[in-house]
Amino acid sequence: MTRQTITPLLRATLAPDTTKGYNGTKHETKILPAGWKLTDTHAPFQVETIWERNVRVQMRDGCHIYMDIFRPRNSAEDKVPALLSWSPYGRSSGHAGGFDPLDMIPGRVGVPHDRVSGLEKFEAPDPAEWTARGYAIVNPDSRGICDSEGITQHFGDIEANDGHDTIEYVAGLPWCNGKVALVGNSWLGIVQWFIAATQPPHLSCIAPLEAREICTGTSSVEVSSASSAWRWSELISFIGRNQQEDVIGMLQKYPLMNEYWAGKRAAMEKITVPAYVLASYSTFLHTFGSFRGFTEIPHANKWLRVHATQEWHDLYQTSTNDELQRFFDFYTKGIRNGWEETPKARVSLLRYNKEPLINLPFPNWPIPSTTAQRLYLHKENVLSEELAPSATTLSYISDVPFQQVDADSEELSFVHTFEKPCALVGSARALLYMSCEQGADMDVFVQIRKADSTGKVLRSINIPADARKICKMPEPVELINPLVHLGPTGCLRASHRALDEGLSNEWWPEHDYSSRQPISPGEIVELDIGLWQTGIYFDPGEKLILKVAGHNMTLAEFPELRGAMQNFNHGKHFLHVGGPHASRLTIPTVPSVCDA
Numbered sequence: 404m405t406r407q408t409i410t411p412l413l414r415a416t417l418a419p420d421t422t423k424g425y426n427g428t429k430h431e432t433k434i435l436p437a438g439w440k441l442t443d444t445h446a447p448f449q450v451e452t453i454w455e456r457n458v459r460v461q462m463r464d465g466c467h468i469y470m471d472i473f474r475p476r477n478s479a480e481d482k483v484p485a486l487l488s489w490s491p492y493g494r495s496s497g498h499a500g501g502f503d504p505l506d507m508i509p510g511r512v513g514v515p516h517d518r519v520s521g522l523e524k525f526e527a528p529d530p531a532e533w534t535a536r537g538y539a540i541v542n543p544d545s546r547g548i549c550d551s552e553g554i555t556q557h558f559g560d561i562e563a564n565d566g567h568d569t570i571e572y573v574a575g576l577p578w579c580n581g582k583v584a585l586v587g588n589s590w591l592g593i594v595q596w597f598i599a600a601t602q603p604p605h606l607s608c609i610a611p612l613e614a615r616e617i618c619t620g621t622s623s624v625e626v627s628s629a630s631s632a633w634r635w636s637e638l639i640s641f642i643g644r645n646q647q648e649d650v651i652g653m654l655q656k657y658p659l660m661n662e663y664w665a666g667k668r669a670a671m672e673k674i675t676v677p678a679y680v681l682a683s684y685s686t687f688l689h690t691f692g693s694f695r696g697f698t699e700i701p702h703a704n705k706w707l708r709v710h711a712t713q714e715w716h717d718l719y720q721t722s723t724n725d726e727l728q729r730f731f732d733f734y735t736k737g738i739r740n741g742w743e744e745t746p747k748a749r750v751s752l753l754r755y756n757k758e759p760l761i762n763l764p765f766p767n768w769p770i771p772s773t774t775a776q777r778l779y780l781h782k783e784n785v786l787s788e789e790l791a792p793s794a795t796t797l798s799y800i801s802d803v804p805f806q807q808v809d810a811d812s813e814e815l816s817f818v819h820t821f822e823k824p825c826a827l828v829g830s831a832r833a834l835l836y837m838s839c840e841q842g843a844d845m846d847v848f849v850q851i852r853k854a855d856s857t858g859k860v861l862r863s864i865n866i867p868a869d870a871r872k873i874c875k876m877p878e879p880v881e882l883i884n885p886l887v888h889l890g891p892t893g894c895l896r897a898s899h900r901a902l903d904e905g906l907s908n909e910w911w912p913e914h915d916y917s918s919r920q921p922i923s924p925g926e927i928v929e930l931d932i933g934l935w936q937t938g939i940y941f942d943p944g945e946k947l948i949l950k951v952a953g954h955n956m957t958l959a960e961f962p963e964l965r966g967a968m969q970n971f972n973h974g975k976h977f978l979h980v981g982g983p984h985a986s987r988l989t990i991p992t993v994p995s996v997c998d999a
């Protein structure tokens with residue numbers, strides 16, 4: 404079977420004529436003077452800018468897409484590079500199909516309304532800022548979006564080829580210096596892996612900012628979050644004249660790894676251009692893909708920055724864009740600004756009850772000096788470096804309703820108190836011996852939390868206090884994941900417990916999703932569960948808490964998604980500790996951080 408034999412399911416989009424901001428397909432050019440604002444509450448354009456609307460571009464298969472281009476007025480004389488942001492999210496927040504989820508979050512994640520122009524593409528650079536930095540901003544409506552022709556694709560070869568063709572078209576325009584870079588968050592990040600793997604001749608570099616991980620066969624995260632993802636997709640329904648690929652439907656129809664899902668994984672080994680990779684710990688969708696993408700890029704011209712805030716907040720910080728400009732200037736303008744001397748990995752560590760440690764430099768990720776510390780689960784609900792002397796069984800009810808509000812029931816907790824400073828940096832692994840009282844499968848979720856020396860369980864607020872004040876964010880901060888980070892999580896469906904030995908390594912257990920191994924009630928199985936990457940600093944006396952449950956313990960992404968995640972479990976789960984079942988947590992620590 405080839406992946407072309409698997410015909411994707413499709414579902415509807417919304418007609419652009421019915422949406423706010425629709426203005427047809429007429430090609431037109433506007434001159435925006437310096438100081439021009441979309442409204443009185445938006446940021447002004449800093450330099451005179453040419454706004455070319457509804458530029459029509461033909462793809463290799465004859466399909467046409469539309470895009471908007473913003474460029475400095477003087478670009479006809481002094482050619483400029485182009486920054487291309489590819490996604491189905493509309494050409495700008497005010498255009499048909501465009502949207503701005505920041506307005507769905509109290510305090511707009513600390514990004515004031517007047518920080519952006521209203522013509523920025525969601526999760527992409529703002530043209531009002533970047534034309535002043537000497538760049539053109541190119542915002543396409545990808546295939547099937549708004550008036551762009553074809554069926555909306557969710558990654559894979561078609562979208563990769565469309566991006567390739569668009570880069571080559573833009574590079575040949577008279578105002579372009581022949582250099583094009585890719586940039587953007589989330590979808591705009593992951594699609595860069597696919598496009599870059601096609602090696603467009605005029606692609607100079609990429610900047611995948613928080614590049615999410617698309618589902619590649621069934622995992623506990625993917626299946627248990629299917630209903631939640633469906634609810635999110637309803638909130639941001641794509642705008643187009645045709646249909647869109649139904650990834651959630653495909654996940655339900657084809658729950659095992661096959662050629663279709665293999666096509667949703669980029670050929671990372673083919674990426675040859677320099678890369679600026681951004682990551683953080685707090686996002687439910689993006690953390691794992693960001694770190695794995697960085698490690699899989701096969702060359703040394705790559706840089707990783709791990710920040711301590713929320714991704715949309717970081718995107719619109721002046722310091723972020725100053726640094727991005729240094730990267731782009733080096734690779735698209737040939738400016739010798741010393742960029743190549745930037746440390747390969749700069750990592751921030753969360754302290755929860757104190758300000759984070761920012762941009763600690765390291766030669767690579769995973770950090771080469773990382774050591775493994777093993778902690779064993781005991782029946783007294785503690786984590787100890789000593790093996791539990793006797794065997795026992797603990798249990799929780801796996802199918803209780805849960806709302807993802809940090810107050811759900813039926814969660815086991817195990818506590819370790821640090822006697823010395825500890826920097827936990829990287830991916831922890833929980834090796835648990837589990838059984839269930841009914842059914843042929845079970846989903847097991849784990850989470851690491853931090854507590855202070857008194858035992859108070861802490862939360863890390865993703866938005867700095869000064870930004871919360873400027874944006875009048877209500878206090879206490881609402882308990883949703885974009886605003887509050889609890890700690891790294893991991894999960895595993897027991898029937899997928901078999902490891903893929905070729906893809907697993909010391910720090911991450913990769914599982915085989917091509918087949919299932921059902922379990923029997925009462926059968927004790929070994930589950931090797933990787934937790935997503937994190938960076939947490941513990942002072943002496945502070946505590947690490949390992950939680951185990953039958954439900955996801957992250958906060959919901961938006962209030963509307965509370966209670967939307969489906970629970971596939973049934974009855975009691977049993978956790979076996981001590982004796983022949985040495986359930987344990989292995990944490991990655993970096994002693995050099997504490998020594999400094």
